[in-house]
Amino acid sequence: MSLVSGRLKSIRPSQTKATAARAAALKAEGKDIVSLSLGEPDFDTPAHIAEAGIRAIREGRTRYTTVAGTAALREAIRGKFLRDNNLDYSVDQITVGCGAKQVVFDALFASLEPGEEVIVPTPCWVSYPDMVRLAGGEPILVECLETDGFKLTPERLQRAIAPRTKWLMLNSPNNPTGAVYGADDLGALAEILHRHPQVHVLSDDIYEKLVYGEAGFATMAGAAPDLFDRTLTINGVSKASAMTGWRVGYGAGPIELIKAMNVIQGQTTSHTSSISQHAAIEAIAGDQSHVAAFRVEFENRRDLVIDKINRAPGLSCRAPDGAFYAFVNCESVIGRRTANGGVIESDSDFVLYLLDEVGVAVVPGSGFLASPYFRISYASAIADLADGCDRIIAACTRLAEDRAA
Ligand SMILES: Cc1ncc(COP(=O)(O)O)c(C=O)c1O
Known part of the structure; x- marks a missing residue:
């Protein structure tokens, strides 16, 4: 008798978390990794909100x-x-x-x-x-x-x-x-x-x-x-x-x-x-002033990411109207060969290639039931976004022009 319920048989561990875990393991090995995979704002909770929580503790609202x-x-x-x-x-x-x-x-x-x-x-x-x-x-x-x-x-x-x-x-x-x-x-x-x-x-x-x-x-x-x-x-x-x-x-x-x-x-x-x-x-x-401030910052980041990603050979992405994600079409890199002779057969392969080749962590479209795409989260500091996108451009440029037979 299995200790784990049959109900869980059809459930998959989250790929967002899986990519983040692999990136974290590489980081722990001392590799220089830019992580653009997680879906949470990189800002601190605004002070007046945090204070309300602290006050609640002090006043015994526990x-x-x-x-x-x-x-x-x-x-x-x-x-x-x-x-x-x-x-x-x-x-x-x-x-x-x-x-x-x-x-x-x-x-x-x-x-x-x-x-x-x-x-x-x-x-x-x-x-x-x-x-x-x-x-x-x-x-x-x-x-x-x-x-x-x-x-x-x-x-x-x-x-x-x-x-x-x-x-x-x-x-x-x-x-x-x-x-x-x-x-x-x-x-x-x-x-x-x-x-x-x-x-x-x-x-x-x-x-x-x-x-x-x-x-x-x-x-x-x-x-x-x-x-x-x-x-x-x-x-x-x-x-x-x-x-x-x-x-x-x-x-x-x-x-x-x-x-x-x-x-x-x-x-x-x-x-x-x-x-x-x-x-x-x-x-x-x-x-509510933090809400508008966050939005302005995210919009600037979106513009930077979209501009850079569309310069990467083989990638394309329309400017998203909301949230903090760019969902990038990578159809044109499928079938390309890497410098060490591997072939990129899927968006998951491409995401692993980006991680191993240039140290950028993103999430494959397959994790969102849509291929061949990958997701960049732009809830990261603008310097990291610029660095990450430049690395992605370099990784795409390094892929062989000709496709594997
Ligand atoms: C579409 C969507 N709904 C809900 C959530 C979960 O939000 P919460 O942190 O409030 O549980 C997320 C978090 O990534 C999300 O992307």
Whole structure:
């Protein structure tokens, strides 16, 4: 009898973490590695938010809270949805979890019957399909093409919907592509969803505050108000306020679902840290100037990375409208030979080549169920980004022009 449950057979360890682990091992050996693989801001949590956490400890706010999160935090979140998204949720329609990740998991676990389907547009965040499987559901992967801006089209959505479809997962701005769905894009998807009342929308808005240039942020519950009652809107403080380690995410949606999610959380983590909840109130309702400052910095970094990467022979990347990732097309390097006689047969091979040849860690597209691509995270200091991109250009230049037979 195996000690490990059969449930885990179909679950893969995260490739984002696998590449980071390999890069860390090389670093430990003393190699000079530029790591552009992780999905978290390199900024410190802004001082006024950290202070709110410290104050919470000093004032002894260190006891259990209500499972759904303190009333004060949920009130702050209610205000945020009104202020930023014009969405009117009651406090009871809001739950707070240990990061947006737990909120997604609780929602799937609370709602899926065995074999029910969840439409996951790809490229996607590595965790979605595995979370669906862990919750007993079946992920239905729907490819979104680069030529469609990596966005789900209404036609593809229509084709993927079946009687057992329970959820459509939407993530905008997107990890890993940076694609941003405008209100028009969401309206066109909503047209299809109107015909299929069994389908609900899980809108993962965790990168909401990182939208650049002309693009504007939109979310399904606002873009299609008649889907408000069928939508779970998820967000958090990790990316917008550089608080990945504090573990605070939240969801708002149908009260029946929120109650069920609270049951799961009540029997697992209970709630996120009381201290983090106090800091999150400040992050959500306090001074917001850090949000704009982060966005400006990320936009500068994006421009640098896109400009450099498009100079690398064999690589191409459109400027992403949001998040902090560049999803680079590496089709033209597949089949090329390396100086030591190896052949690059896949994006994973190319990523390993970059690590070994020039010491740059990125994540292969296969980790996001889309090949041949790789993801650069530009949540790194600008000097590291410039150095990393220059190394990538050098590695591409070194590849033999002719292809292996
Ligand atoms: C699309 C997406 N959703 C959710 C999360 C998780 O956010 P949190 O740190 O709040 O759990 C991430 C983190 O990388 C993400 O990329």
